[in-house]
Amino acid sequence: xxxxxxxxxxxxxxxxxxxxxxxxxxxxxxxxxxxxxxxxxxxxxxxxxxxxxxxxxxxxxxxxxxxxxxxxxxxxxxxxxxxxxxxxxxxxxxxxxxxxxxxxxxxxxxxxxxxxxxxxxxxxxxxxxxxxxxxxxxxxxxxxxxxxxxxxxxxx
Amino acid sequence: xxxxxxxxxxxxxxxxxxxxxxxxxxxxxxxxxxxxxxxxxxxxxxxxxxxxxxxxxxxxxxxxxxxxxxxxxxxxxxxxxxxxxxxxxxxxxxxxxxxxxxxxxxxxxxxxxxxxxxxx
Numbered sequence: 001x002x003x004x005x006x007x008x009x010x011x012x013x014x015x016x017x018x019x020x021x022x023x024x025x026x027x028x029x030x031x032x033x034x035x036x037x038x039x040x041x042x043x044x045x046x047x048x049x050x051x052x053x054x055x056x057x058x059x060x061x062x063x064x065x066x067x068x069x070x071x072x073x074x075x076x077x078x079x080x081x082x083x084x085x086x087x088x089x090x091x092x093x094x095x096x097x098x099x100x101x102x103x104x105x106x107x108x109x110x111x112x113x114x115x116x117x118x119x120x121x122x123x124x125x126x127x128x129x130x131x132x133x134x135x136x137x138x139x140x141x142x143x144x145x146x147x148x149x150x151x152x153x154x155x156x
Numbered sequence: 157x158x159x160x161x162x163x164x165x166x167x168x169x170x171x172x173x174x175x176x177x178x179x180x181x182x183x184x185x186x187x188x189x190x191x192x193x194x195x196x197x198x199x200x201x202x203x204x205x206x207x208x209x210x211x212x213x214x215x216x217x218x219x220x221x222x223x224x225x226x227x228x229x230x231x232x233x234x235x236x237x238x239x240x241x242x243x244x245x246x247x248x249x250x251x252x253x254x255x256x257x258x259x260x261x262x263x264x265x266x267x268x269x270x271x272x273x274x275x276x
Binding site: 138 | 241248252
């Protein structure tokens with residue numbers, strides 16, 4: 001019972017904390033890192049895989065050999081950082097905040113593909129970029145953390 | 157076969173994201189972004205069955221997407237799998253008790269429409 005009361009109060013303070021400008025700006029910085037590593041990792045990986053060529057194989061050795069390409073290696077390492085950062089972001093923000101906000105990576109990947117790799121962007125794709133951006137802006141305006149029911153008493 | 161893969165992708169992505177969110181909330185909020193924190197976080201992750209299961213589910217989803225792309229076109233695969241955003245929003249509202257109001261519903265809906273347009 002006592003622990004239940006304590007954890008309830010810990011939960012309240014955490015939700016209160018999550019409204020503070022410091023907590024919010026850290027969440028936004030982490031969001032930026034998640035999006036940046038996603039975009040950079042994907043661009044490096046797709047550039048590298050185009051150099052390596054199509055792998056039509058079930059053998060893991062062929063996929064490991066692709067890692068010898070520096071772009072593939074850089075992309076894979078960056079995506080590893082992305083994975084950990086994404087989990088770190090989920091530790092302090094709602095899933096329904098993280099999913100739409102990190103979808104901005106689609107927009108940056110499309111634009112980077114256009115300017116760096118010379119991909120053609122049709123009017124449907126420009127429309128898609130605008131629509132996703134609207135979704136990102138809408139989600140950005142909601143409080144990043146509304147559910148802390150799963151939090152134990154914070155160890156730190 | 158196509159639709160079976162779509163179901164596997166939607167199911168494993170949804171399960172993966174929900175497990176990761178619940179597991180990471182149990183680990184507690186990551187306070188700073190130093191290298192030490194990242195290493196401690198990796199230790200906490202490998203000790204969390206929930207997050208490990210979540211990562212495994214996302215890995216299954218990744219390989220299912222790869223197989224779907226080998227038998228179907230991108231314009232079939234992306235719209236079919238993008239709709240899982242809406243399922244995840246629904247489940248996050250009721251299972252994770254997140255406060256999902258019109259802004260977040262609209263955001264999820266716009267992202268689904270946008271992703272479909274982007275991969276037309």
